[in-house]
Amino acid sequence: MALIVQKYGGTSMGTIDRIKNVAKRVKRWHDNGHQIVVVVSAMSGETNRLIDLAQQISRTPNPREYDQMVSTGEQVAMSLLAMAIIEQGIEARSFTGGQVAILTDDTHNKARIEDIDDAKIRAELAAGRVVVVAGFQGITSEGNITTLGRGGSDTTGVALAAALGADECQIYTDVDGVYTTDPRVTSKARKLDKITFEEMLEMASLGSKVLQIRSVEFAGKYQVPLRVLSSFDDNQDGSFDDNFRQNVGTLITVDEGDTMEQPVISGIAFNRDEAKIVVRGVPDRPGVASAILTPISDAHIEIDMILQNLSTDGNTDFSFTVNRPDFDKALAILANIKADIEAKEIHGDDDVVKVSLVGVGMRSHAGVASKMFQVLAENNINIQMISTSEIKISVLIKEQYLDKAVKSLHTAFGLDRTEGESKIAGL
Amino acid sequence: MALIVQKYGGTSMGTIDRIKNVAKRVKRWHDNGHQIVVVVSAMSGETNRLIDLAQQISRTPNPREYDQMVSTGEQVAMSLLAMAIIEQGIEARSFTGGQVAILTDDTHNKARIEDIDDAKIRAELAAGRVVVVAGFQGITSEGNITTLGRGGSDTTGVALAAALGADECQIYTDVDGVYTTDPRVTSKARKLDKITFEEMLEMASLGSKVLQIRSVEFAGKYQVPLRVLSSFDDNQDGSFDDNFRQNVGTLITVDEGDTMEQPVISGIAFNRDEAKIVVRGVPDRPGVASAILTPISDAHIEIDMILQNLSTDGNTDFSFTVNRPDFDKALAILANIKADIEAKEIHGDDDVVKVSLVGVGMRSHAGVASKMFQVLAENNINIQMISTSEIKISVLIKEQYLDKAVKSLHTAFGLDRTEGESKIAGL
Numbered sequence: 001m002a003l004i005v006q007k008y009g010g011t012s013m014g015t016i017d018r019i020k021n022v023a024k025r026v027k028r029w030h031d032n033g034h035q036i037v038v039v040v041s042a043m044s045g046e047t048n049r050l051i052d053l054a055q056q057i058s059r060t061p062n063p064r065e066y067d068q069m070v071s072t073g074e075q076v077a078m079s080l081l082a083m084a085i086i087e088q089g090i091e092a093r094s095f096t097g098g099q100v101a102i103l104t105d106d107t108h109n110k111a112r113i114e115d116i117d118d119a120k121i122r123a124e125l126a127a128g129r130v131v132v133v134a135g136f137q138g139i140t141s142e143g144n145i146t147t148l149g150r151g152g153s154d155t156t157g158v159a160l161a162a163a164l165g166a167d168e169c170q171i172y173t174d175v176d177g178v179y180t181t182d183p184r185v186t187s188k189a190r191k192l193d194k195i196t197f198e199e200m201l202e203m204a205s206l207g208s209k210v211l212q213i214r215s216v217e218f219a220g221k222y223q224v225p226l227r228v229l230s231s232f233d234d235n236q237d238g239s240f241d242d243n244f245r246q247n248v249g250t251l252i253t254v255d256e257g258d259t260m261e262q263p264v265i266s267g268i269a270f271n272r273d274e275a276k277i278v279v280r281g282v283p284d285r286p287g288v289a290s291a292i293l294t295p296i297s298d299a300h301i302e303i304d305m306i307l308q309n310l311s312t313d314g315n316t317d318f319s320f321t322v323n324r325p326d327f328d329k330a331l332a333i334l335a336n337i338k339a340d341i342e343a344k345e346i347h348g349d350d351d352v353v354k355v356s357l358v359g360v361g362m363r364s365h366a367g368v369a370s371k372m373f374q375v376l377a378e379n380n381i382n383i384q385m386i387s388t389s390e391i392k393i394s395v396l397i398k399e400q401y402l403d404k405a406v407k408s409l410h411t412a413f414g415l416d417r418t419e420g421e422s423k424i425a426g427l
Numbered sequence: 428m429a430l431i432v433q434k435y436g437g438t439s440m441g442t443i444d445r446i447k448n449v450a451k452r453v454k455r456w457h458d459n460g461h462q463i464v465v466v467v468s469a470m471s472g473e474t475n476r477l478i479d480l481a482q483q484i485s486r487t488p489n490p491r492e493y494d495q496m497v498s499t500g501e502q503v504a505m506s507l508l509a510m511a512i513i514e515q516g517i518e519a520r521s522f523t524g525g526q527v528a529i530l531t532d533d534t535h536n537k538a539r540i541e542d543i544d545d546a547k548i549r550a551e552l553a554a555g556r557v558v559v560v561a562g563f564q565g566i567t568s569e570g571n572i573t574t575l576g577r578g579g580s581d582t583t584g585v586a587l588a589a590a591l592g593a594d595e596c597q598i599y600t601d602v603d604g605v606y607t608t609d610p611r612v613t614s615k616a617r618k619l620d621k622i623t624f625e626e627m628l629e630m631a632s633l634g635s636k637v638l639q640i641r642s643v644e645f646a647g648k649y650q651v652p653l654r655v656l657s658s659f660d661d662n663q664d665g666s667f668d669d670n671f672r673q674n675v676g677t678l679i680t681v682d683e684g685d686t687m688e689q690p691v692i693s694g695i696a697f698n699r700d701e702a703k704i705v706v707r708g709v710p711d712r713p714g715v716a717s718a719i720l721t722p723i724s725d726a727h728i729e730i731d732m733i734l735q736n737l738s739t740d741g742n743t744d745f746s747f748t749v750n751r752p753d754f755d756k757a758l759a760i761l762a763n764i765k766a767d768i769e770a771k772e773i774h775g776d777d778d779v780v781k782v783s784l785v786g787v788g789m790r791s792h793a794g795v796a797s798k799m800f801q802v803l804a805e806n807n808i809n810i811q812m813i814s815t816s817e818i819k820i821s822v823l824i825k826e827q828y829l830d831k832a833v834k835s836l837h838t839a840f841g842l843d844r845t846e847g848e849s850k851i852a853g854l
Contacts, residue, residue, distance in 0.1 A: 019484065020484065053443065053503070053507060054506075057507055058510050058511075058514045065507075065509045065510045068502065075499050076477065076496050078495070080481065080484055080492075080496060082492045083484045086489045086492070094492055144526075
């Protein structure tokens with residue numbers, strides 16, 4: 001008997017028929033003798049409907065009231081699912097974040113979980129019931145409803161799994177796992193059976209939208225085995241056996257260190273949401289980087305890659321990247337301070353993308369970077385900026401070369417699906 | 428400074444613009460120095476939308492889960508109103524039934540309020556805040572959400588007013604008060620400035636749909652002054668002065684016993700939802716009434732008027748009325764037991780209505796019944812059944828005579844609006 005936390009997102013809960021399908025899957029797991037806790041998001045579209053109501057009243061709705069209201073989306077979904085499970089002949093009860101209780105700090109709209117009282121859930125499970133919990137929400141010690149911010153239902157799932165010491169936290173979504181890269185870019189993309197928390201974090205932060213970053217961090221911190229799998233695959237029979245554990249979806253877990261079997265690179269992530277800004281000919285003296293970047297970060301613009309050229313004639317060039325929606329704003333800020341920082345020229349380019357190789361195997365293998373640059377050179381792709389971390393190498397290139405870069409790197413690093421492997425259904 | 432509980436129904440909260448209007452009215456009251464607690468229903472249509480979702484999952488949704496879900500309608504409305512009040516520059520906070528806490532028994536879908544912890548509300552009011560509370564809901568001692576049944580928001584308002592010792596509980600609705608009779612039947616109907624709890628109970632139970640019966644009982648029991656008034660009259664300036672207290676809406680209050688000024692009849696109620704069943708020629712012996720009515724009430728069919736004829740030749744006729752939706756079912760039950768009760772004939776008539784005179788003044792005035800029968804006779808209206816209580820006389824007549832009966836009785840008992848009285852706006 002395993003204790004499994006299952007999380008279903010808005011798409012999986014999108015219609016009454018889909019909710020009934022979720023109930024049937026829960027039944028299969030329950031019938032196999034497992035204890036099941038289900039975390040749900042609001043039905044897709046519902047949260048936006050509620051936000052729209054609030055914004056008709058105020059462009060900046062009171063944060064406490066906003067949370068009181070928007071949390072009802074998950075509350076409706078949880079009770080509908082509990083009804084549907086009961087309709088399958090299985091006892092079930094739904095609980096809001098407050099009823100469970102998921103205690104958070106009082107940062108409305110993006111609260112952080114501080115504690116979970118797991119006694120109630122354990123009692124319900126011991127009584128043979130399925131427990132359905134509203135994702136994305138909690139309650140303060142004063143009894144105010146809070147929300148964890150968008151995508152926070154993943155975090156609820158992981159936090160519950162950690163509190164309960166669950167055998168696994170299963171994140172059901174509309175894809176059947178984590179892929180070596182986006183299958184829309186190369187048909188040779190392969191589903192990964194396993195990936196480490198660190199790799200998943202890099203993949204997620206680089207634009208793979210399968211999981212919310214905070215939930216992966218949380219799962220890594222508490223070492224909760226996390227599995228991404230499809231809510232549209234109805235063939236799963238609810239067995240938590242070796243076949244399931246090795247093959248279904250993608251298991252995100254701790255690095256077991258057995259590098260023999262570990263590929264050097266686990267996946268290729270990319271992010272189209274990049275823009276580059278170049279500040280040319282600033283005097284190369286201490287404080288120049290700060291003089292350029294402080295007004296940018298004061299405007300709450302996030303900076304990603306940063307490059308400072310070697311000095312020539314006491315002058316230097318300074319480049320950095322921002323998210324595309326912040327591009328115009330960043331340029332305007334720099335135009336304002338151009339004279340102060342004595343820059344000769346400021347220009348930008350929002351026609352760039354970031355491509356990254358990710359893999360824990362990189363740590364023990366030299367030469368990943370040189371092989372990457374060689375592959376790109378062979379394909380006449382110019383590298384504009386480079387940044388590295390222990391398990392990641394990123395390059396900034398022209399957007400037009402994105403597909404070519406991903407495909408050729410995918411093949412060169414041995415990630416391609418082989419003839420024998422069947423393409424996973426659902427993509 | 429007065430402490431006022433205001434309750435707004437689904438129509439008053441029907442659109443974002445109407446919610447903004449409610450916020451403006453609350454502001455006027457607050458600006459006049461009064462402490463305001465607002466109870467809200469769900470935006471009109473929202474509860475039905477939620478029930479429809481539940482019924483797509485189950486024809487008999489689990490009662491606990493149903494309450495968890497349907498209670499979100501008021502939760503959304505309360506937070507939207509709190510946002511709108513805050514947008515008016517006034518501090519406000521919304522609370523669910525659980526947050527307040529309104530403790531109920533655990534009869535899901537039609538729970539009864541057992542206790543209200545008023546400390547939280549008093550603290551918020553003392554801090555100068557407007558308190559917005561979700562109507563229609565409560566929480567059990569175990570933390571399960573309950574609902575009070577349809578229309579229960581009125582009960583929430585009255586219960587809060589009782590717990591807080593409020594100066595008045597104002598029920599804002601889409602009519603501007605309680606009328607002597609339905610203005611759609613006679614244009615001479617007059618708004619009542621005052622009515623007693625007992626009269627209001629009779630009016631309500633006889634089909635005047637302005638207030639929920641339970642809330643009137645509750646208000647009577649705890650002697651909470653209850654006022655029905657229009658949420659569409661924007662001329663009220665939020666003053667709780669003598670003019671307001673004597674003239675605005677209809678005040679439902681205790682019988683002050685000053686019969687000198689009291690009219691004999693306060694109003695004429697009627698109910699179209701009636702059907703008559705006649706069981707002819709049953710042996711007139713003890714137990715016959717029980718033999719006829721027990722299977723009817725076992726089928727949860729409510730019986731209203733009952734008439735047993737004087738016996739002739741050891742046989743008698745037995746008549747009673749039921750709600751029209753139960754008519755066919757009741758006839759079918761009687762057909763089944765016709766042989767057992769040795770009835771000669773069973774027939775029915777669902778083309779009947781009940782017309783009732785209501786007034787506490789009736790107690791001290793003889794002759795109301797005879798005058799009523801005389802007026803009906805003069806209009807050639809045949810009376811099929813009669814029932815009376817201390818402050819009410821009801822007759823059953825053919826539906827086609829309803830308008831004629833109400834109009835002639837309205838005039839005969841001096842209820843008509845005089846030339847001088849202006850017709851109240853909004854009807």
